[in-house]
Each structure stands twice: as structure tokens, then as C-alpha cells.
Amino acid sequence: GANLAVAGNKAKGGVLGKPVQLFPYDVGTRPEEAVNAFRRMAENDKVVAVVGANGSGINIATAPLANRYKIPQIGTVSTNLLVTVNDQGELNPYMFRTCFTDPYQGQLIAAFTAKELKKNTAAVLYDVGSDYAQGLREFFMKYYEDYGGKIVADQGFRAGTDVDFRAQLTTIRDSKAEVLVLPNMGKEMALIMKQARELGMNDIIFVGGDGYGEFMWEIAGDAMENSYWINHVAPEDPAMADFFANYKKTYNDECKEFVNGILAYDSIYWLADAIERAGKVDSTAIKDALENTVNVQLHHAVMSIDPATHNPMNKTGVVLVAKDGRAQFFTRIQPE
Known part of the structure; x- marks a missing residue:
């Protein structure tokens, strides 16, 4: 899903006139691998934002690093409350999610x-x-x-x-x-x-x-x-028809894990929108733009974010x- 979104964004001229570059890491379901990958992305790849993972435990583990490095991270299917708010009730300022919460x-x-x-x-x-x-x-x-x-x-x-x-x-x-x-x-x-x-x-x-x-x-x-x-999504949603058609054309297969695929896809589009609104490729400015998301039309839903929790509001x-x-x-x- 993320790869398709990056390709689609590139075809439209990129973000702020520049192509989006993706650094994929496969961490499975292992939080310790995710922590190591985040460090490499921050220190070696010099990323300005992270999309993923698709599990709460992984993003709970990486939240302290997102806050320390000041790099916004968008969980795709990370529904646990502790992804964006820690166990003391304090906001993790650089953590966001595309999905609704547990x-x-x-x-x-x-x-x-x-x-x-x-x-x-x-x-x-x-x-x-x-x-x-x-x-x-x-x-x-x-x-x-x-x-x-x-x-x-x-x-x-x-x-x-x-x-x-x-x-x-x-x-x-x-x-x-x-x-x-x-x-x-x-x-x-x-x-x-x-x-x-x-x-x-x-x-x-x-x-x-x-x-x-x-x-x-x-x-x-x-x-x-x-x-x-x-x-979060339905395969029959007409708004997702292009996604499924492009997926089949690109990979010669149906998108069986369609929730992961679609939410990763729309997370890239949401991130691109935030960078455009920030007006510069700066992690803190991107974080602020994500936090101030109001009625942004994605493919699967309209996205508005609660600044106090970084959770989507009133998603059907x-x-x-x-x-x-x-x-x-x-x-x-x-x-x-």
C-alpha cells in the first residue's frame, strides 16, 4: 500500500516538487526489531517521518524514540490508546494513527x-x-x-x-x-x-x-x-477501486490484507498532505501539520485529528x- 501511494505521489509531481523516498524495514511483530529499525531510520537514513507499523505493541515500543528524535510516526492499524498517550496520560507528541482506537x-x-x-x-x-x-x-x-x-x-x-x-x-x-x-x-x-x-x-x-x-x-x-x-474499510468501497486495480496491476495478485494495504496507502497520502500544509520538509513542522488536520479527504475516510490525543475523531x-x-x-x- 505504501509503495503504491509513493508511486502515485511521484506521478503527480511529488511533495513540494520533490519525490517521496521510502526506506522500508520489515520488523515482523518484534518490538525490539522495530526499535532498532527506528534508530537506523533516524540516524542513518535521516527520515523526516515514519509510517507504520500495523500493530500497537510495536508502536508503543517506538514512541519514546519518535519523541526523542522528534520524528512523527503514523501507526496504520495501531489501535491501542498507549500509542499516542503514555500510561501517565501524557501525549506522545510525535505519535499519530490513521485508524480508530481500541x-x-x-x-x-x-x-x-x-x-x-x-x-x-x-x-x-x-x-x-x-x-x-x-x-x-x-x-x-x-x-x-x-x-x-x-x-x-x-x-x-x-x-x-x-x-x-x-x-x-x-x-x-x-x-x-x-x-x-x-x-x-x-x-x-x-x-x-x-x-x-x-x-x-x-x-x-x-x-x-x-x-x-x-x-x-x-x-x-x-x-x-x-x-x-x-x-476500517470495505473492499467494495468505490473510493478504493483505483487502489485495488493498481495493486492487481502492480503485483499480479489481489490485495488480501486490504486493511493493512489501504491504511498504509492513505497514511502516505495524509503525510504528503501534512508536508504540503507545513510548507517545508521539517519534522517538527510536519508534526504540527498532522496535529492540526481538519477534514482532510483521504481515500477511505475524511480525517480530522483531536490535538489532545492525536486520535481520529468520529470515524464511521x-x-x-x-x-x-x-x-x-x-x-x-x-x-x-
């Missing part, structure tokens, strides 16, 4: 489950080692209870280690939960859904957040059908339904 996403999942699905009992199965999963779980539970729902089971696992979830699923099955909320990322969600159906949990509805990935179909198969996923969520082997647009949702 509390907001948790509220969206709760509102959808209670008000759209009209289900009053829910279970949660989450990765105890993930900042993302823990934050989403916490805020889903809070808002779901506010909407009159009841949490009847709360189970954990550890991603990268656990592959057999039948013990947790048996507890959830016995709780008579109507909905199983999966506030996670990765293959474990697909394994959980597959194993749940194998245990005869045919009526329970799976609801997740923005951790959905098309690769999950290869693992879960038909168990994915009629699950729901609260997300998208609900995807897994149907016929792919994610399809179901509805839009915005909590009251």
Missing part, C-alpha cells in the same frame, strides 16, 4: 453485537500476550455491559504457542454464549473458529475486529461463513460479513 473499536463491536445482532450474552477468547487484544477485550466488555449485554465467559490463550483451543471452547460452549468475540490477529482466530464448529458449536456467532485477513479462509474454511468483522466503522469465501460489506456503524 476503546472506539470495542464500542463499535459492542454496539453491533447488542443493537444490530440483538444478542445479550457473549464470550471472549483473547491473546493474553497482545496489547491489541487486551485493549479491545477490555473496552468491548465495558461497552457491551453498558448496552445491557452479559459476559458469560472470558478465556485467554497465547499466540505463537497455543494451537489447541478446545479446552477454552468447551468452557465457552457450556456458558451458552450466543456470540464469541475474537479481539485478535492472526491464524489463531481461524483455528478457533474451525475447532469451535468441530465441537458442535454451530449456532454461536463469531464477531471480531480489524484483525480479519483473507488468509483465514485457507485455515478455517466454511467455519468463516457468516462471521462478522468490525473494520464498517461491518464486514464473511460470505461465499470472502469479506463483503454488511453495514456501517457509528455508536450513539
